[in-house]
Amino acid sequence: MSRPWxxxxxxxxxxxxxxxxxxxxxxAGAAGVDLCLFGEDGAEERVPLTESTFHVWHGYxxxxxxxxxxxxxxxxxxDPGSGRxxxxxxxxxxxxxxxxxxxxxxxxATFGHLPGDSAPFMPKGVVVDESVRVDTGPRPLxxxxxxxxxxxxxxxxxxxxxxxxxxxxxxxxxxxxPAVLDHLIKLGITAVELLPVHHFISEPHLLxxxxxxxxxxxxxxxxxxxxxxxxxxxxxxxxxxxxxxQEMVAALHRAGIEVILDVVYNHxxxxxxxGPTLSFRGIDNDxxxxxxxxxxxxxxxxxxxxxxxxxxxxxxQLITDSLRYWATEMGVDGFRFDLASxxxxxxxxxxxxxxxxxxISQDPVLQGVKLIAEPWDVGEGGYQVGEFPPLxxxxxxxxxDTARDYWxxxxxxxxxxxxxxxxxxxxxxxxxxxxxxxxxxxxxxDGFTMRDLVTYEQKHNxxxxxxxxxxxxxxxxxxxxxxxxTDDEKLNILRRSQIRNLLSMMxxxxxxxxxxxxxxxxxxxxxxxxxxxxxxxTSWVDWSxxxxxxxxxxxxxxxxxxxxxxxxxxxxxxxxFSGQPAYPGGLQDIAWFRxxxxxxxxxxxxxPSTALAVYLSGQDIRGRGPHGERITDDSFLMIMYxxxxxxxxxxxxxPWARWYQVAVDTSLDGDPGARDDVMxxxxxxxxxxxxxxxxxxxxxxxWSAT
Numbered sequence: 001m002s003r004p005w006x007x008x009x010x011x012x013x014x015x016x017x018x019x020x021x022x023x024x025x026x027x028a029g030a031a032g033v034d035l036c037l038f039g040e041d042g043a044e045e046r047v048p049l050t051e052s053t054f055h056v057w058h059g060y061x062x063x064x065x066x067x068x069x070x071x072x073x074x075x076x077x078x079d080p081g082s083g084r085x086x087x088x089x090x091x092x093x094x095x096x097x098x099x100x101x102x103x104x105x106x107x108x109a110t111f112g113h114l115p116g117d118s119a120p121f122m123p124k125g126v127v128v129d130e131s132v133r134v135d136t137g138p139r140p141l142x143x144x145x146x147x148x149x150x151x152x153x154x155x156x157x158x159x160x161x162x163x164x165x166x167x168x169x170x171x172x173x174x175x176x177x178p179a180v181l182d183h184l185i186k187l188g189i190t191a192v193e194l195l196p197v198h199h200f201i202s203e204p205h206l207l208x209x210x211x212x213x214x215x216x217x218x219x220x221x222x223x224x225x226x227x228x229x230x231x232x233x234x235x236x237x238x239x240x241x242x243x244x245x246q247e248m249v250a251a252l253h254r255a256g257i258e259v260i261l262d263v264v265y266n267h268x269x270x271x272x273x274x275g276p277t278l279s280f281r282g283i284d285n286d287x288x289x290x291x292x293x294x295x296x297x298x299x300x301x302x303x304x305x306x307x308x309x310x311x312x313x314x315x316x317q318l319i320t321d322s323l324r325y326w327a328t329e330m331g332v333d334g335f336r337f338d339l340a341s342x343x344x345x346x347x348x349x350x351x352x353x354x355x356x357x358x359x360i361s362q363d364p365v366l367q368g369v370k371l372i373a374e375p376w377d378v379g380e381g382g383y384q385v386g387e388f389p390p391l392x393x394x395x396x397x398x399x400x401d402t403a404r405d406y407w408x409x410x411x412x413x414x415x416x417x418x419x420x421x422x423x424x425x426x427x428x429x430x431x432x433x434x435x436x437x438x439x440x441x442x443x444x445x446d447g448f449t450m451r452d453l454v455t456y457e458q459k460h461n462x463x464x465x466x467x468x469x470x471x472x473x474x475x476x477x478x479x480x481x482x483x484x485x486t487d488d489e490k491l492n493i494l495r496r497s498q499i500r501n502l503l504s505m506m507x508x509x510x511x512x513x514x515x516x517x518x519x520x521x522x523x524x525x526x527x528x529x530x531x532x533x534x535x536x537x538t539s540w541v542d543w544s545x546x547x548x549x550x551x552x553x554x555x556x557x558x559x560x561x562x563x564x565x566x567x568x569x570x571x572x573x574x575x576x577f578s579g580q581p582a583y584p585g586g587l588q589d590i591a592w593f594r595x596x597x598x599x600x601x602x603x604x605x606x607x608p609s610t611a612l613a614v615y616l617s618g619q620d621i622r623g624r625g626p627h628g629e630r631i632t633d634d635s636f637l638m639i640m641y642x643x644x645x646x647x648x649x650x651x652x653x654x655p656w657a658r659w660y661q662v663a664v665d666t667s668l669d670g671d672p673g674a675r676d677d678v679m680x681x682x683x684x685x686x687x688x689x690x691x692x693x694x695x696x697x698x699x700x701x702x703w704s705a706t
Contacts, residue, residue: 011096020065025094027284029076033074070127072094072283101126106207133246134243144436145434146190147370148565149515191333192258194260196216198216199219199226209465211533214534214535214539220270227241250331263336265338275306287309310355323335339376341376392433407691417612435573438510451523452529455477455479459529463538471530484527496550500693508571582617589620592615618632634698641689648685659681664694
């Protein structure tokens with residue numbers, strides 16, 4: 001090919017304009033950049049980019065179009081001792097590639113410190129015509145307070161679904177299949193939170209063992225949908241993952257469901273100094289990564305070998321360009337940031353005024369999407385639950401731990417439990433955030449499933465080849481006398497009751513609930529609490545569970561509680577409770593009761609208790625409707641009892657209620673609606689069965705059966 005035209009330093013990446021492509025790569029310290037074009041036979045043509053503007057190497061190539069495979073080779077000194085790791089023998093992925101073709105093959109040539117041309121073993125970027133795209137709108141625009149999140153993996157959700165055609169299982173198209181959408185719609189969730197879909201590769205140590213990364217927390221392409229999740233790519237449509245992803249988003253939007261992506265901007269798949277050279281390391285190592293005092297090594301706040309350097313303006317640009325691309329071009333509605341504390345560090349410490357958080361807060365596009373932080377990393381001072389600024393919601397692990405402890409019978413601080421049930425005002429109110437800053441979860445991809453939480457007290461990760469050393473040892477789980485599955489039906493009834501308690505508490509608590517996919521039908525990973533490298537039936541959702549009555553009834557209960565939450569604004573408060581009437585003359589907005597039916601006094605908050613009741617008044621809900629109107633709803637009394645013997649509990653009478661109607665009763669091991677017609681008078685003393693949750697709708701009028 002003849003010498004390229006000068007082209008432009010922006011936009012970054014390879015952009016097609018109908019006549020050719022503009023190529024632009026930021027590489028501040030490089031001595032030269034070659035654009036490498038690959039033919040259908042794998043032959044490589046190297047085109048030097050001789051223009052450099054603002055540290056961006058660029059050129060325009062007429063006649064190059066969509067489907068073209070490419071990469072970069074970057075020239076410069078090889079001096080790891082000073083943090084400089086340029087090596088033109090290594091083919092590099094474009095950080096801005098919109099699609100990636102081919103797999104990473106583990107070979108010594110892919111490591112910068114070893115000889116050999118890495119091109120035969122590297123995936124390549126693919127030129128995409130971005131003027132041809134699927135309309136993913138209109139967006140559902142679900143208010144955060146009304147959101148119910150379903151965390152899932154694109155592949156794991158559909159690999160065992162009997163109604164999804166085999167060629168679509170494990171793909172974006174499979175997730176958008178009507179049978180899957182029907183399940184999500186009937187369940188009542190409002191958003192799917194997808195484990196990473198940025199193009200990722202498996203870690204070398206997994207490939208050496210014949211394993212793969214099944215979660216995707218090993219990103220290398222921040223603009224490219226993972227090719228392995230694309231049915232179109234399987235059929236040989238190069239770059240087809242872009243359109244397929246957009247079609248999935250469009251289908252979910254039509255179903256009224258938002259799409260939230262779990263994004264991994266804290267580290268990349270290149271690992272530590274001994275890892276492969278795939279992209280950033282070979283483009284400008286000491287700009288893209290945080291280097292240690294000895295710059296041949298990396299600062300590792302992530303536990304994954306490296307940490308992206310978000311004190312560097314171009315790295316912040318990369319991240320925000322990526323976020324805006326997914327929000328605007330791909331239709332995504334929000335992002336959950338893995339190990340977000342690593343992104344919020346300035347020089348070393350986590351800083352609410354860091355460049356990253358400041359940039360996000362003023363971005364007009366990103367202000368309009370849901371932002372969720374995993375508010376910790378593995379570095380010193382990395383645990384930051386409750387410390388992120390306005391606009392951000394957070395995974396609330398304090399809710400997780402408190403809920404697990406309460407239901408397994410651990411000694412639980414009543415004040416802690418009350419805070420978690422009422423929106424965690426102790427964490428989020430002082431900086432002006434709302435209750436929906438708290439993402440309430442009990443299980444997530446990382447850890448036990450809900451069923452395993454009540455079946456195993458020890459992790460069982462032996463299949464990972466790490467002698468069961470990986471995964472958390474702090475599971476706060478309980479097996480109730482037998483480790484693992486059992487044929488003891490009495491024990492199984494108890495375990496199912498505990499699942500119902502955990503799920504119901506999470507879905508009824510103030511905040512935003514997040515449900516792990518498959519928990520609604522009793523999915524098990526057989527005690528594996530770190531299934532990141534397990535890509536088989538262990539980690540895939542088992543849809544055949546719905547053929548069993550006990551798990552079908554669990555699904556029915558989950559649907560019931562989610563739909564109760566969606567119908568009743570009193571169960572999804574937008575403002576924090578005050579313990580006072582929302583308006584003069586009304587009932588206080590929240591009240592807490594002892595088993596004798598009286599309100600808790602100051603001393604009660606310092607006594608351990610297995611029973612707690614909370615009354616949520618719907619007479620006047622704090623806050624106004626969109627037109628300034630008062631919001632009214634039913635009132636509810638939720639009673640939780642984690643003890644092991646029957647407990648007498650007296651229902652509060654006037655002014656709280658004259659009658660109560662049963663809405664949820666987790667003691668029922670079967671039809672969740674079996675007590676719908678049961679009415680209980682205020683002042684009645686109930687014999688609460690052990691380990692149960694009861695939600696009662698309050699009625700202020702006299703009621704009589706006819």
